[in-house]
Amino acid sequence: MVPGQEHVSDILIVGGSLAGLMTGLAMSRHGFSITLLERSSDIDRTGAALQVGDGLLEQLTGRRHASGMLAAGVQAWQSVYRGLRAAAEEAGILVLQNARVETTGQVEGHAWAMTSDNRRFEGAVLVGADGYQSVARRYVSPERPDAIFADYLAWVGFAEESALSVRFPPNLEFLGSGPYVLLGFPLTAADGSPERGRRRVGWGWYDAGHNAILRKTGAVEGSLVRHSLRPNDMPDELFEELAELARLHWPSPWREAILECIARRAVLGTPVVEYLPDRLVSGRICLVGDAAHVCTPMTGNGFATAADDALILARFLDAAALQAEPIAALKLYEASRLPEVRRLARSGQQVSKNFVRAAR
Structure with missing residues (x-):
């Protein structure tokens, strides 16, 4: 055409x-x-x-x-x-x-x-x-x-089961700790296979304390969301801070899944909109x-x-x-x-x- x-x-x-x-x-x-x-x-x-x-x-x-x-x-x-x-x-x-x-x-x-x-x-x-x-x-x-921007974001990542040294979680979990909320969920392999050792762990970490980085990078302008925060937008200090917070707030196996994603710089920051x-x-x-x-x-x-x-x-x-x-x-x-x-x-x-x- x-x-x-x-x-x-x-x-x-x-x-x-x-x-x-x-x-x-x-x-x-x-x-x-x-x-x-x-x-x-x-x-x-x-x-x-x-x-x-x-x-x-x-x-x-x-x-x-x-x-x-x-x-x-x-x-x-x-x-x-x-x-x-x-x-x-x-x-x-x-x-x-x-x-x-x-x-x-x-x-x-x-x-x-x-x-x-x-x-x-x-x-x-x-x-x-x-x-x-x-x-x-x-x-x-x-x-x-x-x-409109809802004034908080979700950090999102996916880890391979084979990369984790902890037991694979059997069920979806919704956790709260301090000012944060975490949704953790087990998934099949990328091709849909449920075979043990090929599965994945996904997580979404809700956070209202890092809105400044969204505005600094232009991900959020005023009340409008322009785009998600990509790993290249995130300084090393932010990854280090998130790793420390994960160790402090989240239990196994979600902690290990989050840290594995942080180590690979495989984390996306998604501003929440309504x-x-x-x-x-x-x-x-x-x-x-x-x-x-x-x-x-x-x-x-x-x-x-x-x-x-x-x-x-x-x-x-x-x-x-x-x-x-x-x-x-x-x-x-x-x-x-x-x-x-x-x-x-x-x-x-x-x-x-x-x-x-x-x-x-």
């Missing part, structure tokens, strides 16, 4: 991460042509662990899938992404990477998205699934387009996942809530509704979904306020 050329589909999804893929899969049950635009070309991104429900793909698509495509239980972000992406390819969804959407809009009869290289994409409906920095949200809620929506829809454009609502990952419900968004949207926007009354169908989606996601977002805000207050 050359710059300036138009591409038309039934459903146009902006954002090719988990929420976008799940929405595409849920819509695929209606036989729609679906185009999914993803700004990145990097499929090996780092994210926290996710609780995957049994039979999620079958719930989304209404049909059976290859065994092992997406396993139930606690899974690494990368494993979930790969499973959803494989299912999207099986469903015939067109996934275009390196398609950075800069603006969205609508005219009579369709919605559209323009990419940074001047490609135009159209759909009868546009779904914004482009995360907490959503471009589509700027159209839906122009008066309040930005998610967004309480006033609306989810404007005409033919709607929002799902973190584009629609953002809660602290402490609640552990972000992935499941995005899956519910996809399923409920597909319930209202079927083939008949797309042909006859797509705008009315999206209004029904909003009426059904908005009260619940506002409740979840408010609950997450309270969790964050309590954590930051206790940390200070």
